[in-house]
Amino acid sequence: MCIRDRYTAEEFNKFDNVSWANHIHPEDREKALGELRTFQEKENKFRIEYRFRKKDGSYIHVEDSGVYQRNEDGSIRKSFGVMKDITGIKLASEKLKESEARYRSFMKNFRGIAFQMGLDFTPILVDGNIEETTGYRRGDFIFGKADWYQIVHPKDREQLFENRERLVNDPLLLIEHEYRIRHRDGKLRWVREIIQNVSDPTGKKRILQGTAYDISKQKEAEESLAKVEEIRKKEIHHRIKNNLQVISSLLELQAEKFNDIEVLEAFRESQNRVATMAIIHEELYRSKNNETLDFSAYLQKLTADLFHSYTVRKGDVNMQLDIEETFLGMDTAIPLGIIINELISNSLKHAFPSGRKGEVCIKLCRTEENSENKSISKIINNIDDKSSVDKNIQYTLVVSDNGLGFPENIDFRNTSSLGLQLVNILVEQLEGTIELEICSGTKFKIWFKETCQSSEKVSSIKGEIQ
Known part of the structure; x- marks a missing residue:
C-alpha cells in the first residue's frame, strides 16, 4: 500500500484497531468510525475516506476500501482492504470547488x-x-x-x-x-x-x-450634460451676436459724422463684415445643432442684407442662388461668409454702374469624398457613428456676375483693395485655392475642404433674390 513509504511493513502490521483509529485525523475520526460500523453491520464491502497521520506527523487523504468475509451467523471472520493515497485528487477537487466558488462570487457581484x-x-x-x-x-x-x-x-x-x-x-x-x-x-x-x-x-x-x-445612467448623465452645454453655447452665440450688433450700430453712428464718400464707404464695408459674422452667430443660436450651420439658409439671409445695404433697385440686379444644403462648422463658415461678402460687395459696387442691369450668381456644391484616403481598422467602434465629422469632402464655390468684368490691369492676388486682400488671406486660411475667370463678366472659383464638420444631408436649393 502507498503509505508503506511512511511506515515500514513491520511497523504498520503492529497497528491494532485503537492505534489505527488514533492515526485518523481528529476532525474525521468520529465520522469515519461511524461509517465503518455501519458497513460492518450491513454490508459485505466498505469504502470510506479520511485523513491519516503519517510517521512525520503530517496528514494525507486516503481511500480505505475492501470486503468482509463473514461466518454463517453473519459475524465478520476476516476483512481485506486497501488504503490508497488520494491526496492529489482531493487537493485538486478542493481547488476546483474553491475556483467554482470564486467564479460564483465573481459573477454574483x-x-x-x-x-x-x-x-x-x-x-x-x-x-x-x-x-x-x-x-x-x-x-x-x-x-x-x-x-x-x-x-x-x-x-x-x-x-x-x-x-x-x-x-x-x-x-x-x-x-x-x-x-x-x-x-x-x-x-x-x-x-x-x-x-x-x-x-x-x-x-x-x-x-x-x-x-x-x-450604461443607461451614464447615458442619462451625458444627455443632461449635453443639454447644459448646448444651452451654454447658444447663450454664447447669442451674446456674441448682440455684441457684434452693438459694434455695427456704433459704426453707423460714427459714420454720420462724416461726409466724405470714401470714408462712408469704408464704414459701410466694415458694418457689412461685422454683420456677416453676426448672422452666423444668430443662425447658430437658432439652430438645433449649435456646432454646425445650415450655410445655404445663411447665404440667403446674407445676400438679402447685402442687397438692402447697397440699396439695389428692384429689377436692376438679380441674385441667383444655386446652393446645396450644406452644414459647415463655425471655423469654416465665418471665413467663407466674409469671402462671399467681399466678392458680392465688389460686384454690387463695380459691375453695374449707371443703372446697368444684370445678375450675380452664387453656386456652392460638394464633390465626392476621396475613397483612397479611407482605411479599415481591425478595431471597429461605432459609438460615434452619428457624428457629422468628415474631413474628406471638398467644396466648390463660384461667385460670378455678368457685369463690366474685372479690370485686366489689376492682379487680384496683389492689390491694395482691403476686400480682395481679405479674400486671399481667408482662402489660404481654409487651405483652399482661388481662380479668376474673365469672360462676359467676372467669375471667382474657390475650392476648399471642410476641416471640422460636414454635411450629412444634401439637397438642392435654387432661388432668386431681387
Whole structure:
C-alpha cells in the first residue's frame, strides 16, 4: 500500500484497531468510525475516506476500501482492504470547488453580463447581472424562452447584426459598440458590448465571447450634460451676436459724422463684415445643432442684407442662388461668409454702374469624398457613428456676375483693395485655392475642404433674390 513509504511493513502490521483509529485525523475520526460500523453491520464491502497521520506527523487523504468475509451467523471472520493515497485528487477537487466558488462570487457581484455564443449566434453561456439588466432570467436565454436580438431596439438591430457578421468573417476583430435594449418592464436601456473571437474549451472550434454592461445612467448623465452645454453655447452665440450688433450700430453712428464718400464707404464695408459674422452667430443660436450651420439658409439671409445695404433697385440686379444644403462648422463658415461678402460687395459696387442691369450668381456644391484616403481598422467602434465629422469632402464655390468684368490691369492676388486682400488671406486660411475667370463678366472659383464638420444631408436649393 502507498503509505508503506511512511511506515515500514513491520511497523504498520503492529497497528491494532485503537492505534489505527488514533492515526485518523481528529476532525474525521468520529465520522469515519461511524461509517465503518455501519458497513460492518450491513454490508459485505466498505469504502470510506479520511485523513491519516503519517510517521512525520503530517496528514494525507486516503481511500480505505475492501470486503468482509463473514461466518454463517453473519459475524465478520476476516476483512481485506486497501488504503490508497488520494491526496492529489482531493487537493485538486478542493481547488476546483474553491475556483467554482470564486467564479460564483465573481459573477454574483459582476455588474455586467458575460456570454459565449456559437458562430451561428446560438447562446452557449450566459451569466452575470442578467435579470437586473434585462428583466429575464439566465435560463430564458439558454433555453430559448427569450431571444436577445428580439429585445434589441429595432433601429439598432441591423448594426448589431452587421458587426457580428464582421466578427464571423474576421477572427482577429474586436468590436466595442453601444445599443439599446427593451427591458422586460418595457423601458429602454443602453448597453455597451465588447465582443471578440476565442477558442472553445477543446481549442478546436472558434466561438464568440463578450460582455455587456448597462450604461443607461451614464447615458442619462451625458444627455443632461449635453443639454447644459448646448444651452451654454447658444447663450454664447447669442451674446456674441448682440455684441457684434452693438459694434455695427456704433459704426453707423460714427459714420454720420462724416461726409466724405470714401470714408462712408469704408464704414459701410466694415458694418457689412461685422454683420456677416453676426448672422452666423444668430443662425447658430437658432439652430438645433449649435456646432454646425445650415450655410445655404445663411447665404440667403446674407445676400438679402447685402442687397438692402447697397440699396439695389428692384429689377436692376438679380441674385441667383444655386446652393446645396450644406452644414459647415463655425471655423469654416465665418471665413467663407466674409469671402462671399467681399466678392458680392465688389460686384454690387463695380459691375453695374449707371443703372446697368444684370445678375450675380452664387453656386456652392460638394464633390465626392476621396475613397483612397479611407482605411479599415481591425478595431471597429461605432459609438460615434452619428457624428457629422468628415474631413474628406471638398467644396466648390463660384461667385460670378455678368457685369463690366474685372479690370485686366489689376492682379487680384496683389492689390491694395482691403476686400480682395481679405479674400486671399481667408482662402489660404481654409487651405483652399482661388481662380479668376474673365469672360462676359467676372467669375471667382474657390475650392476648399471642410476641416471640422460636414454635411450629412444634401439637397438642392435654387432661388432668386431681387
